[in-house]
Amino acid sequence: MINTEPQNRRERRIAARQEQILEAASIIFSTKGYERATTREIAEAADVSEGTLYNYFDNKIDLLNGVARGFADEITQKIEAIEANNLEDMMAQLLTDRFRSGRERRLFMLFLYEARLNPEVHRYYGQEALQRIISATEKRFRSLIDAGVMRPVDPDVAARAISATIMGFAALYELGQHKAQDNNRFSAERWGSEVTDLFLNGLQVISRADGEGK
Template identity: 30%
Template sequence: MPDGARPERRRQERGVRRMEQLLDAAAGLFAEIGYDSATTNKIAARAGVSPGTLYQFFSSKEDIAQALADRYIPQLEQAHRDATSGDLDALGPADLVDRIVDPIIAMNVANPGMKDLIGRSELPEHIIAPARRVQAAVAGRVAEVIGRQRPELDEAARRRYATTVLRLFATFVPLAVSAGDDEREQVIAEFKTVLRGYLTEVLAAG
Protein backbone atom coordinates (compact mmCIF):
# COMPACT_ATOMS: atom_id res chain seq x y z
CA MET A 1 0.00 0.00 0.00
CA PRO A 2 1.44 3.45 -0.88
CA ASP A 3 2.48 5.48 2.16
CA GLY A 4 -0.02 8.22 1.32
CA ALA A 5 -2.93 5.78 1.35
CA ARG A 6 -2.44 4.73 4.98
CA PRO A 7 -3.39 8.06 6.61
CA GLU A 8 -6.43 8.31 4.33
CA ARG A 9 -7.54 4.81 5.27
CA ARG A 10 -7.10 5.60 8.96
CA ARG A 11 -9.19 8.75 8.54
CA GLN A 12 -11.91 6.74 6.85
CA GLU A 13 -11.87 4.15 9.62
CA ARG A 14 -12.10 6.88 12.26
CA GLY A 15 -15.00 8.40 10.35
CA VAL A 16 -16.87 5.09 10.30
CA ARG A 17 -16.27 4.61 14.03
CA ARG A 18 -17.46 8.13 14.78
CA MET A 19 -20.60 7.63 12.69
CA GLU A 20 -21.40 4.38 14.51
CA GLN A 21 -20.75 6.15 17.82
CA LEU A 22 -23.29 8.83 16.92
CA LEU A 23 -25.85 6.26 15.79
CA ASP A 24 -25.41 4.29 19.01
CA ALA A 25 -25.92 7.48 21.01
CA ALA A 26 -29.05 8.35 19.03
CA ALA A 27 -30.46 4.84 19.46
CA GLY A 28 -29.91 5.03 23.21
CA LEU A 29 -31.64 8.39 23.48
CA PHE A 30 -34.56 7.33 21.29
CA ALA A 31 -35.06 4.37 23.64
CA GLU A 32 -34.77 6.46 26.81
CA ILE A 33 -36.55 9.73 26.04
CA GLY A 34 -38.20 9.16 22.65
CA TYR A 35 -37.53 10.48 19.18
CA ASP A 36 -39.23 13.84 19.74
CA SER A 37 -37.14 14.73 22.79
CA ALA A 38 -33.82 13.54 21.39
CA THR A 39 -32.31 16.66 19.80
CA THR A 40 -29.12 16.66 17.76
CA ASN A 41 -27.40 18.54 20.61
CA LYS A 42 -28.37 15.80 23.06
CA ILE A 43 -27.21 13.12 20.64
CA ALA A 44 -23.86 14.86 20.22
CA ALA A 45 -23.47 15.22 23.99
CA ARG A 46 -24.28 11.54 24.53
CA ALA A 47 -21.67 10.62 21.93
CA GLY A 48 -19.10 12.91 23.56
CA VAL A 49 -18.65 15.13 20.50
CA SER A 50 -19.56 18.68 19.55
CA PRO A 51 -22.71 19.46 17.53
CA GLY A 52 -20.39 20.59 14.74
CA THR A 53 -18.83 17.14 14.61
CA LEU A 54 -22.27 15.55 14.40
CA TYR A 55 -23.17 17.77 11.44
CA GLN A 56 -20.08 16.60 9.61
CA PHE A 57 -21.79 13.22 9.34
CA PHE A 58 -25.53 13.93 9.53
CA SER A 59 -27.43 16.96 8.27
CA SER A 60 -30.40 16.56 10.62
CA LYS A 61 -32.11 14.29 13.13
CA GLU A 62 -34.15 12.87 10.26
CA ASP A 63 -30.89 11.95 8.53
CA ILE A 64 -29.85 10.09 11.68
CA ALA A 65 -33.24 8.37 11.76
CA GLN A 66 -32.75 7.20 8.18
CA ALA A 67 -29.30 5.79 8.98
CA LEU A 68 -30.69 3.97 12.02
CA ALA A 69 -33.58 2.58 9.98
CA ASP A 70 -31.05 1.30 7.44
CA ARG A 71 -29.29 -0.45 10.33
CA TYR A 72 -32.46 -1.87 11.86
CA ILE A 73 -34.41 -3.11 8.84
CA PRO A 74 -32.07 -6.00 7.87
CA GLN A 75 -32.12 -7.19 11.48
CA LEU A 76 -35.90 -6.86 11.59
CA GLU A 77 -36.23 -8.83 8.36
CA GLN A 78 -33.94 -11.59 9.67
CA ALA A 79 -35.81 -11.84 12.98
CA HIS A 80 -39.11 -12.14 11.19
CA ARG A 81 -37.70 -14.77 8.82
CA ASP A 82 -36.52 -16.73 11.86
CA ALA A 83 -39.97 -16.35 13.42
CA THR A 84 -42.07 -17.35 10.43
CA SER A 85 -39.97 -19.71 8.29
CA GLY A 86 -40.35 -23.46 8.20
CA ASP A 87 -43.40 -25.63 8.70
CA LEU A 88 -45.40 -23.61 11.21
CA ASP A 89 -48.53 -25.61 10.41
CA ALA A 90 -47.09 -28.62 12.24
CA LEU A 91 -46.65 -26.67 15.48
CA GLY A 92 -49.17 -26.53 18.28
CA PRO A 93 -49.98 -23.16 19.91
CA ALA A 94 -47.25 -23.48 22.58
CA ASP A 95 -44.44 -24.24 20.12
CA LEU A 96 -45.81 -21.75 17.60
CA VAL A 97 -45.68 -18.97 20.18
CA ASP A 98 -42.10 -19.83 21.14
CA ARG A 99 -41.11 -19.79 17.47
CA ILE A 100 -42.55 -16.39 16.68
CA VAL A 101 -41.94 -14.60 19.98
CA ASP A 102 -38.33 -15.43 20.85
CA PRO A 103 -36.47 -14.01 17.80
CA ILE A 104 -38.62 -10.88 17.63
CA ILE A 105 -38.23 -10.11 21.33
CA ALA A 106 -34.48 -10.77 21.17
CA MET A 107 -34.05 -8.42 18.22
CA ASN A 108 -36.03 -5.64 19.90
CA VAL A 109 -34.14 -6.01 23.18
CA ALA A 110 -30.84 -5.79 21.28
CA ASN A 111 -32.07 -2.60 19.54
CA PRO A 112 -34.13 -0.73 22.14
CA GLY A 113 -34.38 2.47 20.09
CA MET A 114 -35.97 0.74 17.12
CA LYS A 115 -39.56 0.57 18.33
CA ASP A 116 -39.86 4.30 18.98
CA LEU A 117 -38.29 5.10 15.63
CA ILE A 118 -39.96 2.87 13.05
CA GLY A 119 -43.33 2.95 14.78
CA ARG A 120 -43.75 6.70 14.26
CA SER A 121 -46.34 7.54 11.62
CA GLU A 122 -45.16 11.16 11.29
CA LEU A 123 -41.72 10.22 9.98
CA PRO A 124 -41.21 10.32 6.21
CA GLU A 125 -42.58 7.33 4.35
CA HIS A 126 -39.18 6.23 3.05
CA ILE A 127 -38.01 5.70 6.65
CA ILE A 128 -40.95 3.71 8.00
CA ALA A 129 -42.20 1.96 4.84
CA PRO A 130 -39.67 -0.94 4.98
CA ALA A 131 -40.71 -1.82 8.53
CA ARG A 132 -44.37 -1.70 7.56
CA ARG A 133 -43.70 -4.08 4.68
CA VAL A 134 -42.02 -6.54 7.04
CA GLN A 135 -44.90 -6.31 9.51
CA ALA A 136 -47.42 -6.85 6.71
CA ALA A 137 -45.50 -9.93 5.58
CA VAL A 138 -45.57 -11.34 9.11
CA ALA A 139 -49.31 -10.66 9.39
CA GLY A 140 -49.79 -12.46 6.09
CA ARG A 141 -47.79 -15.46 7.29
CA VAL A 142 -49.77 -15.70 10.54
CA ALA A 143 -53.03 -15.39 8.60
CA GLU A 144 -51.83 -18.18 6.31
CA VAL A 145 -51.13 -20.50 9.25
CA ILE A 146 -54.53 -19.74 10.77
CA GLY A 147 -56.20 -20.33 7.42
CA ARG A 148 -54.62 -23.75 6.96
CA GLN A 149 -55.80 -24.88 10.37
CA ARG A 150 -59.17 -23.12 10.05
CA PRO A 151 -59.99 -23.43 6.33
CA GLU A 152 -63.60 -22.41 6.90
CA LEU A 153 -62.49 -18.86 7.77
CA ASP A 154 -62.66 -16.23 5.06
CA GLU A 155 -59.70 -13.96 4.31
CA ALA A 156 -61.08 -11.07 6.37
CA ALA A 157 -61.37 -13.23 9.49
CA ARG A 158 -57.86 -14.63 9.05
CA ARG A 159 -56.46 -11.13 8.70
CA ARG A 160 -58.39 -9.94 11.72
CA TYR A 161 -56.95 -12.68 13.92
CA ALA A 162 -53.44 -12.04 12.56
CA THR A 163 -53.80 -8.31 13.22
CA THR A 164 -54.73 -9.06 16.82
CA VAL A 165 -51.54 -11.10 17.17
CA LEU A 166 -49.50 -8.11 15.92
CA ARG A 167 -51.31 -5.78 18.31
CA LEU A 168 -50.41 -8.06 21.19
CA PHE A 169 -46.79 -7.79 20.06
CA ALA A 170 -47.13 -4.00 19.95
CA THR A 171 -48.36 -4.05 23.55
CA PHE A 172 -45.87 -6.45 25.09
CA VAL A 173 -42.65 -5.79 23.15
CA PRO A 174 -42.11 -2.27 24.60
CA LEU A 175 -42.73 -3.68 28.09
CA ALA A 176 -40.11 -6.37 27.53
CA VAL A 177 -37.60 -3.91 26.09
CA SER A 178 -37.93 -1.43 28.97
CA ALA A 179 -37.92 -4.06 31.74
CA GLY A 180 -34.85 -5.05 33.71
CA ASP A 181 -33.30 -8.45 33.07
CA ASP A 182 -35.19 -10.23 35.86
CA GLU A 183 -38.53 -8.58 35.13
CA ARG A 184 -38.12 -9.10 31.39
CA GLU A 185 -38.34 -12.86 31.75
CA GLN A 186 -41.62 -12.44 33.62
CA VAL A 187 -43.01 -10.08 30.96
CA ILE A 188 -42.07 -12.49 28.17
CA ALA A 189 -43.63 -15.41 30.05
CA GLU A 190 -46.84 -13.43 30.56
CA PHE A 191 -46.89 -12.44 26.90
CA LYS A 192 -46.49 -16.04 25.81
CA THR A 193 -49.28 -17.12 28.15
CA VAL A 194 -51.64 -14.52 26.69
CA LEU A 195 -50.70 -15.32 23.09
CA ARG A 196 -50.93 -19.09 23.60
CA GLY A 197 -54.37 -18.69 25.11
CA TYR A 198 -55.52 -16.55 22.22
CA LEU A 199 -54.12 -18.82 19.50
CA THR A 200 -55.41 -21.95 21.23
CA GLU A 201 -58.91 -20.49 21.14
CA VAL A 202 -58.58 -19.25 17.55
CA LEU A 203 -57.17 -22.49 16.16
CA ALA A 204 -59.57 -24.74 18.07
CA ALA A 205 -62.76 -22.83 17.24
CA GLY A 206 -65.04 -23.77 14.42
Protein backbone atom coordinates in the same frame (compact mmCIF):
# COMPACT_ATOMS: atom_id res chain seq x y z
CA MET B 1 -3.94 -5.54 3.26
CA ILE B 2 -7.36 -6.78 2.42
CA ASN B 3 -10.15 -4.46 1.40
CA THR B 4 -13.36 -6.35 1.68
CA GLU B 5 -16.36 -4.07 1.39
CA PRO B 6 -15.69 -0.43 2.11
CA GLN B 7 -12.93 0.05 -0.37
CA ASN B 8 -10.25 1.96 1.45
CA ARG B 9 -9.30 2.82 4.94
CA ARG B 10 -10.96 6.17 4.80
CA GLU B 11 -14.33 4.84 3.79
CA ARG B 12 -14.12 2.24 6.49
CA ARG B 13 -13.44 4.91 9.04
CA ILE B 14 -16.38 6.90 7.84
CA ALA B 15 -18.68 3.91 8.01
CA ALA B 16 -17.47 3.10 11.50
CA ARG B 17 -18.04 6.64 12.64
CA GLN B 18 -21.54 6.61 11.22
CA GLU B 19 -22.26 3.37 12.99
CA GLN B 20 -20.99 4.78 16.25
CA ILE B 21 -23.26 7.78 15.93
CA LEU B 22 -26.27 5.67 15.01
CA GLU B 23 -25.69 3.40 17.96
CA ALA B 24 -25.66 6.39 20.27
CA ALA B 25 -28.73 7.87 18.61
CA SER B 26 -30.53 4.56 18.92
CA ILE B 27 -29.90 4.47 22.65
CA ILE B 28 -30.93 8.04 23.25
CA PHE B 29 -33.98 8.00 20.99
CA SER B 30 -35.20 4.73 22.44
CA THR B 31 -34.82 6.10 25.95
CA LYS B 32 -36.23 9.59 25.61
CA GLY B 33 -38.18 9.64 22.39
CA TYR B 34 -37.48 11.84 19.44
CA GLU B 35 -38.52 15.26 20.65
CA ARG B 36 -37.02 14.98 24.09
CA ALA B 37 -33.68 13.70 22.81
CA THR B 38 -31.21 16.48 22.12
CA THR B 39 -28.47 16.46 19.53
CA ARG B 40 -26.12 17.43 22.30
CA GLU B 41 -26.69 14.28 24.30
CA ILE B 42 -26.53 12.10 21.21
CA ALA B 43 -23.18 13.66 20.39
CA GLU B 44 -22.00 13.07 23.93
CA ALA B 45 -23.15 9.46 23.89
CA ALA B 46 -21.36 8.97 20.57
CA ASP B 47 -18.30 10.69 21.97
CA VAL B 48 -18.12 13.19 19.14
CA SER B 49 -18.89 16.87 18.91
CA GLU B 50 -22.24 18.22 17.83
CA GLY B 51 -20.64 19.58 14.71
CA THR B 52 -19.49 16.13 13.71
CA LEU B 53 -23.04 14.86 13.86
CA TYR B 54 -23.85 17.22 11.05
CA ASN B 55 -20.98 15.98 8.96
CA TYR B 56 -22.59 12.57 8.84
CA PHE B 57 -26.28 13.39 8.95
CA ASP B 58 -28.20 16.26 7.48
CA ASN B 59 -30.27 16.95 10.54
CA LYS B 60 -31.92 15.42 13.55
CA ILE B 61 -34.67 13.66 11.64
CA ASP B 62 -32.08 12.11 9.35
CA LEU B 63 -30.55 10.54 12.43
CA LEU B 64 -33.89 9.01 13.32
CA ASN B 65 -34.23 7.68 9.80
CA GLY B 66 -30.81 6.10 10.06
CA VAL B 67 -31.80 4.37 13.26
CA ALA B 68 -35.06 3.22 11.69
CA ARG B 69 -33.21 1.72 8.75
CA GLY B 70 -30.89 -0.29 10.94
CA PHE B 71 -33.72 -1.36 13.19
CA ALA B 72 -35.85 -2.63 10.32
CA ASP B 73 -32.90 -4.53 8.87
CA GLU B 74 -32.21 -6.20 12.16
CA ILE B 75 -35.79 -7.25 12.87
CA THR B 76 -36.50 -8.63 9.42
CA GLN B 77 -33.30 -10.58 9.57
CA LYS B 78 -34.22 -12.02 12.95
CA ILE B 79 -37.68 -13.00 11.81
CA GLU B 80 -36.36 -14.62 8.70
CA ALA B 81 -33.83 -16.51 10.76
CA ILE B 82 -36.45 -18.17 12.96
CA GLU B 83 -36.21 -21.91 12.50
CA ALA B 84 -39.40 -23.64 13.46
CA ASN B 85 -41.75 -25.83 11.56
CA ASN B 86 -44.56 -26.06 13.98
CA LEU B 87 -46.76 -23.09 14.71
CA GLU B 88 -46.30 -23.12 18.41
CA ASP B 89 -42.52 -22.86 18.33
CA MET B 90 -42.61 -20.15 15.76
CA MET B 91 -45.12 -18.05 17.64
CA ALA B 92 -43.24 -18.50 20.86
CA GLN B 93 -40.02 -17.35 19.26
CA LEU B 94 -41.66 -14.50 17.43
CA LEU B 95 -43.32 -13.12 20.52
CA THR B 96 -40.75 -13.88 23.16
CA ASP B 97 -37.91 -12.48 21.08
CA ARG B 98 -39.80 -9.25 20.63
CA PHE B 99 -40.42 -8.86 24.33
CA ARG B 100 -36.87 -9.59 25.34
CA SER B 101 -34.81 -6.52 24.48
CA GLY B 102 -35.86 -3.31 26.12
CA ARG B 103 -34.35 -1.21 23.40
CA GLU B 104 -36.15 -3.16 20.72
CA ARG B 105 -39.45 -2.76 22.51
CA ARG B 106 -38.98 0.92 22.84
CA LEU B 107 -37.88 1.42 19.26
CA PHE B 108 -40.98 -0.40 18.09
CA MET B 109 -43.05 2.11 19.99
CA LEU B 110 -40.96 5.02 18.92
CA PHE B 111 -41.25 4.45 15.23
CA LEU B 112 -44.88 3.57 15.38
CA TYR B 113 -45.54 6.80 17.17
CA GLU B 114 -43.25 9.01 15.16
CA ALA B 115 -44.28 7.61 11.79
CA ARG B 116 -47.61 9.33 12.02
CA LEU B 117 -46.16 12.65 13.02
CA ASN B 118 -43.16 12.85 10.77
CA PRO B 119 -43.55 12.47 7.01
CA GLU B 120 -40.01 11.23 6.50
CA VAL B 121 -40.25 8.61 9.18
CA HIS B 122 -43.63 7.70 7.83
CA ARG B 123 -42.31 7.19 4.35
CA TYR B 124 -39.34 5.24 5.47
CA TYR B 125 -40.56 3.33 8.45
CA GLY B 126 -44.32 3.22 8.05
CA GLN B 127 -44.31 2.29 4.41
CA GLU B 128 -41.07 0.46 3.90
CA ALA B 129 -39.53 -0.95 7.03
CA LEU B 130 -42.78 -1.98 8.67
CA GLN B 131 -43.89 -3.48 5.36
CA ARG B 132 -40.81 -5.64 5.32
CA ILE B 133 -41.36 -6.81 8.86
CA ILE B 134 -44.97 -7.66 8.18
CA SER B 135 -44.06 -9.36 4.91
CA ALA B 136 -41.45 -11.49 6.62
CA THR B 137 -44.04 -12.55 9.19
CA GLU B 138 -46.64 -13.13 6.50
CA LYS B 139 -44.27 -15.36 4.56
CA ARG B 140 -43.71 -17.50 7.62
CA PHE B 141 -47.46 -17.77 8.16
CA ARG B 142 -48.12 -18.64 4.54
CA SER B 143 -45.72 -21.56 4.65
CA LEU B 144 -47.34 -22.79 7.88
CA ILE B 145 -50.77 -22.60 6.29
CA ASP B 146 -49.46 -24.48 3.27
CA ALA B 147 -48.07 -27.07 5.64
CA GLY B 148 -51.56 -27.41 7.12
CA VAL B 149 -50.60 -26.53 10.68
CA MET B 150 -52.27 -23.16 10.66
CA ARG B 151 -55.84 -22.28 9.91
CA PRO B 152 -56.26 -20.71 6.49
CA VAL B 153 -56.80 -17.20 7.76
CA ASP B 154 -55.72 -14.21 5.72
CA PRO B 155 -51.98 -14.29 6.36
CA ASP B 156 -51.73 -10.53 5.90
CA VAL B 157 -54.34 -9.89 8.57
CA ALA B 158 -52.71 -12.38 10.89
CA ALA B 159 -49.30 -10.86 10.38
CA ARG B 160 -50.64 -7.42 11.16
CA ALA B 161 -52.51 -8.70 14.16
CA ILE B 162 -49.37 -10.28 15.53
CA SER B 163 -47.34 -7.16 14.83
CA ALA B 164 -49.96 -4.95 16.37
CA THR B 165 -50.11 -7.12 19.45
CA ILE B 166 -46.36 -7.12 19.78
CA MET B 167 -46.24 -3.39 19.55
CA GLY B 168 -49.06 -2.92 21.97
CA PHE B 169 -47.43 -5.26 24.41
CA ALA B 170 -44.14 -3.54 24.01
CA ALA B 171 -45.84 -0.44 25.35
CA LEU B 172 -47.70 -2.18 28.16
CA TYR B 173 -44.55 -4.01 29.11
CA GLU B 174 -42.59 -0.80 29.40
CA LEU B 175 -45.21 0.71 31.64
CA GLY B 176 -45.26 -2.38 33.82
CA GLN B 177 -41.52 -2.19 34.25
CA HIS B 178 -41.98 0.67 36.63
CA LYS B 179 -43.89 -1.45 39.08
CA ALA B 180 -41.23 -3.31 41.01
CA GLN B 181 -43.56 -5.37 43.17
CA ASP B 182 -44.85 -7.85 40.64
CA ASN B 183 -41.99 -8.08 38.25
CA ASN B 184 -42.63 -11.71 37.48
CA ARG B 185 -46.02 -10.87 36.04
CA PHE B 186 -44.20 -9.13 33.27
CA SER B 187 -41.40 -11.50 32.31
CA ALA B 188 -40.86 -11.83 28.57
CA GLU B 189 -41.26 -15.59 28.86
CA ARG B 190 -44.53 -15.46 30.69
CA TRP B 191 -46.07 -12.98 28.31
CA GLY B 192 -44.68 -14.90 25.38
CA SER B 193 -46.30 -18.16 26.38
CA GLU B 194 -49.60 -16.69 27.53
CA VAL B 195 -50.06 -14.70 24.39
CA THR B 196 -48.93 -17.62 22.28
CA ASP B 197 -51.66 -19.70 23.86
CA LEU B 198 -54.24 -17.01 23.14
CA PHE B 199 -53.21 -16.66 19.55
CA LEU B 200 -53.04 -20.39 18.96
CA ASN B 201 -56.20 -21.47 20.66
CA GLY B 202 -58.38 -18.40 20.72
CA LEU B 203 -60.67 -17.31 23.46
CA GLN B 204 -63.66 -19.46 22.66
CA VAL B 205 -64.34 -22.74 24.38
CA ILE B 206 -63.40 -25.69 22.20
CA SER B 207 -66.92 -27.00 22.14
CA ARG B 208 -68.01 -24.04 20.09
CA ALA B 209 -68.32 -26.14 16.92
CA ASP B 210 -71.92 -26.90 17.81
CA GLY B 211 -73.08 -23.54 16.69
CA GLU B 212 -73.29 -20.80 19.28
CA GLY B 213 -71.65 -18.47 16.76
CA LYS B 214 -73.22 -15.30 15.45
